[in-house]
Amino acid sequence: MKKLLNTLYVTTQGTYLARKGLTVDVRVEKKTKVRIPIHTLAGVVCFGRVAMSPALMELCGLRNVGVSFLSERGRFFGRVQGPVSGNVLLRREQYRRADDLEATLRIGRAVVTAKIANSRTVLQRGLRDHGEKIPVPPVNDALDRMGAGLARVGTLDALDAVRGIEGETSRAYFGVFDHLIVAQKDHFSFRDRNRRPPLDRVNALLSFLYTVLSHDVSSALQAVGLDPAVGFLHRDRSGRASLALDLMEELRAVMVDRLVLSLINRQQIRGKGFVVTESGAVLMDDGTRKEVLAAYQKRKQEELTHPFLDEKIPLGLLPHVQALLLSRHLRGDLDGYPPFIWK
Structure with missing residues (x-):
């Protein structure tokens, strides 16, 4: 059976998500708050003014970690996904x-x-x-x-x-x-x-x-x-x-x-x-x-x-x-x- 992975929900406005090796570097006001290994994540959900580096977006695509962008109040805007799997x-x-x-x-x-x-x-x-x-x-x-x-x-x-x-x-x-x-x-x-x-x-x-x-x-x-x-x-x-x-x-x-x-x-x-x-x-x-x-x-x-x-x-x-x-x-x-x- 598939292992249940975590989803990273980012709600703090102004947060910047970057790649640091094989981890997601969560930065608020240019300071790292936490680093999360990419292999522990099934997805990332960004609420409001949350930005992501191109390098991290590439890593998420390669590791099949879907990224969704929502408004601060939760309205869906869009989604980034890597290559389609399956037949x-x-x-x-x-x-x-x-x-x-x-x-x-x-x-x-x-x-x-x-x-x-x-x-x-x-x-x-x-x-x-x-x-x-x-x-x-x-x-x-x-x-x-x-x-x-x-x-x-x-x-x-x-x-x-x-x-x-x-x-x-x-x-x-x-x-x-x-x-x-x-x-x-x-x-x-x-x-x-x-x-x-x-x-x-x-x-x-x-x-x-x-x-x-x-x-x-x-x-x-x-x-x-x-x-x-x-x-x-x-x-x-x-x-x-x-x-x-x-x-x-x-x-x-x-x-x-x-x-x-x-x-x-x-x-x-x-x-x-x-x-x-x-x-x-x-x-x-x-x-x-x-x-x-x-x-x-x-x-x-x-x-x-x-x-x-x-x-x-x-x-x-x-x-x-x-x-x-x-x-x-x-x-x-x-x-x-x-x-x-x-x-």
Whole structure:
């Protein structure tokens, strides 16, 4: 099994990243703060005004360390990646399947099945952990509606119908998401999912971590030789990583939603760690951003038993494992794509 490597998140404005031998030299105000061996890194994510030397960019390309550039608030700008790995025949098969309505339907149904099941698990664990503080009837009602959608997905014969069920169950899920927040209610409340910009602290956390997750998923897809831009559930759109969005649907609840609830309910982050701009956008301050990224890294170290592989893996390897399973399906080694369903 692939070893889980670290991701370097750089949030301090004005940081300069340079190459020093086979290490990443992190400099702030011309002083070296830390040196990180390149072989320990899977990726580098730069937020805001962070610069990188051409020599380091070359090293990252040679070592297949993806580099993503985001705005200070987490909006994706671009990505630098070394030579594409994998077999060109795999990508040709990916493109062929993406044009095959029956193939896209099968993969789309699998992805949405996992998304609904994993979102239901978040609600069920919320009831298990905080049942005495959560209004049970509306959460149970959402679980019932999502369960009904889950039962229907496998019977649908059109991708638009699958997307419709995904939308309905997502609205049911986020309709009771606020009930799972049982601490700091004066500062953290959730009415609906909003983005670009996020208009409350909970959406700010979700949007930020979804962007970070998208880096991990895109890196995993490229590492196994797949094209992140050509998806099945999400159709092609210029500038959109559609396949990365497909795999993210399975993993959002597991890797992000549950973490956001834990950070709030355990009071690991506070309401004062956010700022509201004149436009109404809610953003994390630098300290909160660092706390959230540290918690995300720690979350990725947690282990779980993968239901298809039947072996323990770190949570952070889920994007790689699912990308690998998808590539095996496209190559014909697996009859169907086995999505990740959280137990």
